[in-house]
Amino acid sequence: MNQHAPEPAADSPADADTKDPRIARREKMRQIAALGIDPFGSRYDNRTMMGHCKDLASEVYWEKEDGTRVELPSFDDPDLDYRQWKSENGPGAEKGPTVRVAGRIMLSRGQGKLIFLTLKDWTGEIQIFVGKKQVGAEDFDLAKLFDLGDLVAAEGRLGRTLTGELTVFAEKLTFHTKMLEPPPDKHAGLTNQDLRQRMRYADLAFNEGVVETFLDRTKIVKSVRKTLDSQGFCEVEGPTLHTVAGGAAARPFATHHNALDMPLTMRIALELHLKRLMVGGMERVYELGRVYRNEGISPKHNPEFTMLECYQAYGDYHSMMDLTEQIIVEAIEAIGGGYVREYDGHRVDFTPPFKRATYAELFEEATGVSSDDEAAVVQLAKQLKLKTEDRHLDVIRNEIFEEKVEDSLHGPIFVIDYPASICPLTKRKKDKPEIAERFELFVLGMEIANAYTELNDPDLQQELFETQLEGLDEEESMAKMDNDFIRALRYAMPPAGGLGLGIDRLVMLLTGKKSIRDIILFPLQRPES
């Protein structure tokens, strides 16, 4: 023991306190400082990332006394006895590259003058062998002050233990940062949903697969950008503070600008500003950003979430369908794992091309009623106990569709050609004005993407907005007339295809997470009491 460490007094009242994990950690921090080591550490260069150590495993070999080099046996073989193999190939010595690893202590197995540590960085985990004889008394005394969760580093030779585990045989230890809070259960981790979200740092640090999920999210988002960039789209940043929140049917968050003494709302969609840019001649634009909707919270809804919207001048909804498929397929390729994926116990096959079916076909298939047969549709609605009085037939039809068809759409499937009256921002088919050129992409009943051949007739657009706003009082009104947008359309927006894609839902699907709160780093929560 070093001379700076205090002698614990046998009957000291402080003795009971050191049984409090937090106090014990601070006491060890004090002892580390007493060794002349900064308990909050400093720079550590030339690290070998732990994921890379796995690649370096092939460089570990056995050198016989006569200098001949022997490949190590396969450690995948469960019957392998490495100790026996060594004696059969001995005398000799295991050789391997020297590495410098730094990370968090996840597990510690002390065994007298020997300590095994499991260290973790964001690329993986690796075992560290700390022997008193190998690291020296000074470093070994330091290692005895390590706690689970501390950040430390080890430099040493990469090799195999008797059980074959890839291990860094430490020659030098470095202390980096003391964790002053006690860690969660070393096996179960932090399972309390509330705490996982409230203390995402602990969730990331101690729960298996959490970092990987969020790294996958980043890969997906990067891939989406890459796909769009490769197709000549230009990423832009629209305002998040709007004077009129438009582009979607949702209630906005209200806020206020002090200097201008002006009410503002947070954006609920990206659409109307991107279209203004198309009027200005930016022919392929997209924004991948946060929108805010003042609505209920559920496993599929967070008040702020990430949307992709993109617009292609001189395209239509079919152009967008091909693009959507490409975006998703390339995102899957970016995170790996193949086109066939598991979600909530279901098998989903994203092998392109995705199935395409019209709204009317699916309606008839699921209900046995032709969507054109008005009387039958109304009768069906009554059967389903849906409100029919004073409602447009398309609205009734769509309620039936949502109830009977959407939830059962396994997908991925593009539902195309919607009834026009429920799509106010959509261009209608030339030969069938009652049908809108629109698709929605469904997977397991979830709406992932929504695209239109965009409406660019300013007068018709205004009329449709007004119809949409009719009968809504101030409180209920989810959209307000955006006169500047109508004026923009009068400056001529090219015919275009437009796409909206819910990034969070795509990430949920591709990472297999059932709750949006598992793929948003910091979902909204009430403050801690």
Add this chain to the structure above:
RNA sequence: GAGGGUGUAGCUCAGUCGGUAGAGCAACGGACUUUUAAUCCGUUGGUCCUGGGUUCGAGUCCCAGCACCCUCACCA
């Protein structure tokens, strides 16, 4: 917003009929130089979510509140 569930040690969880608080891990002391959630011996640790009520007595029953989870609604 409606309905259901959960809340107990730092973490993960038991707690029977209402009888005065338990385990594993972590922590603390000890043994151990090839462990794998190491093992073994010993020790400590509680605002039973909060506030009322019923009762001789409440972690347990009742009421109210708070937080989280699930289902539904709004929404994507």
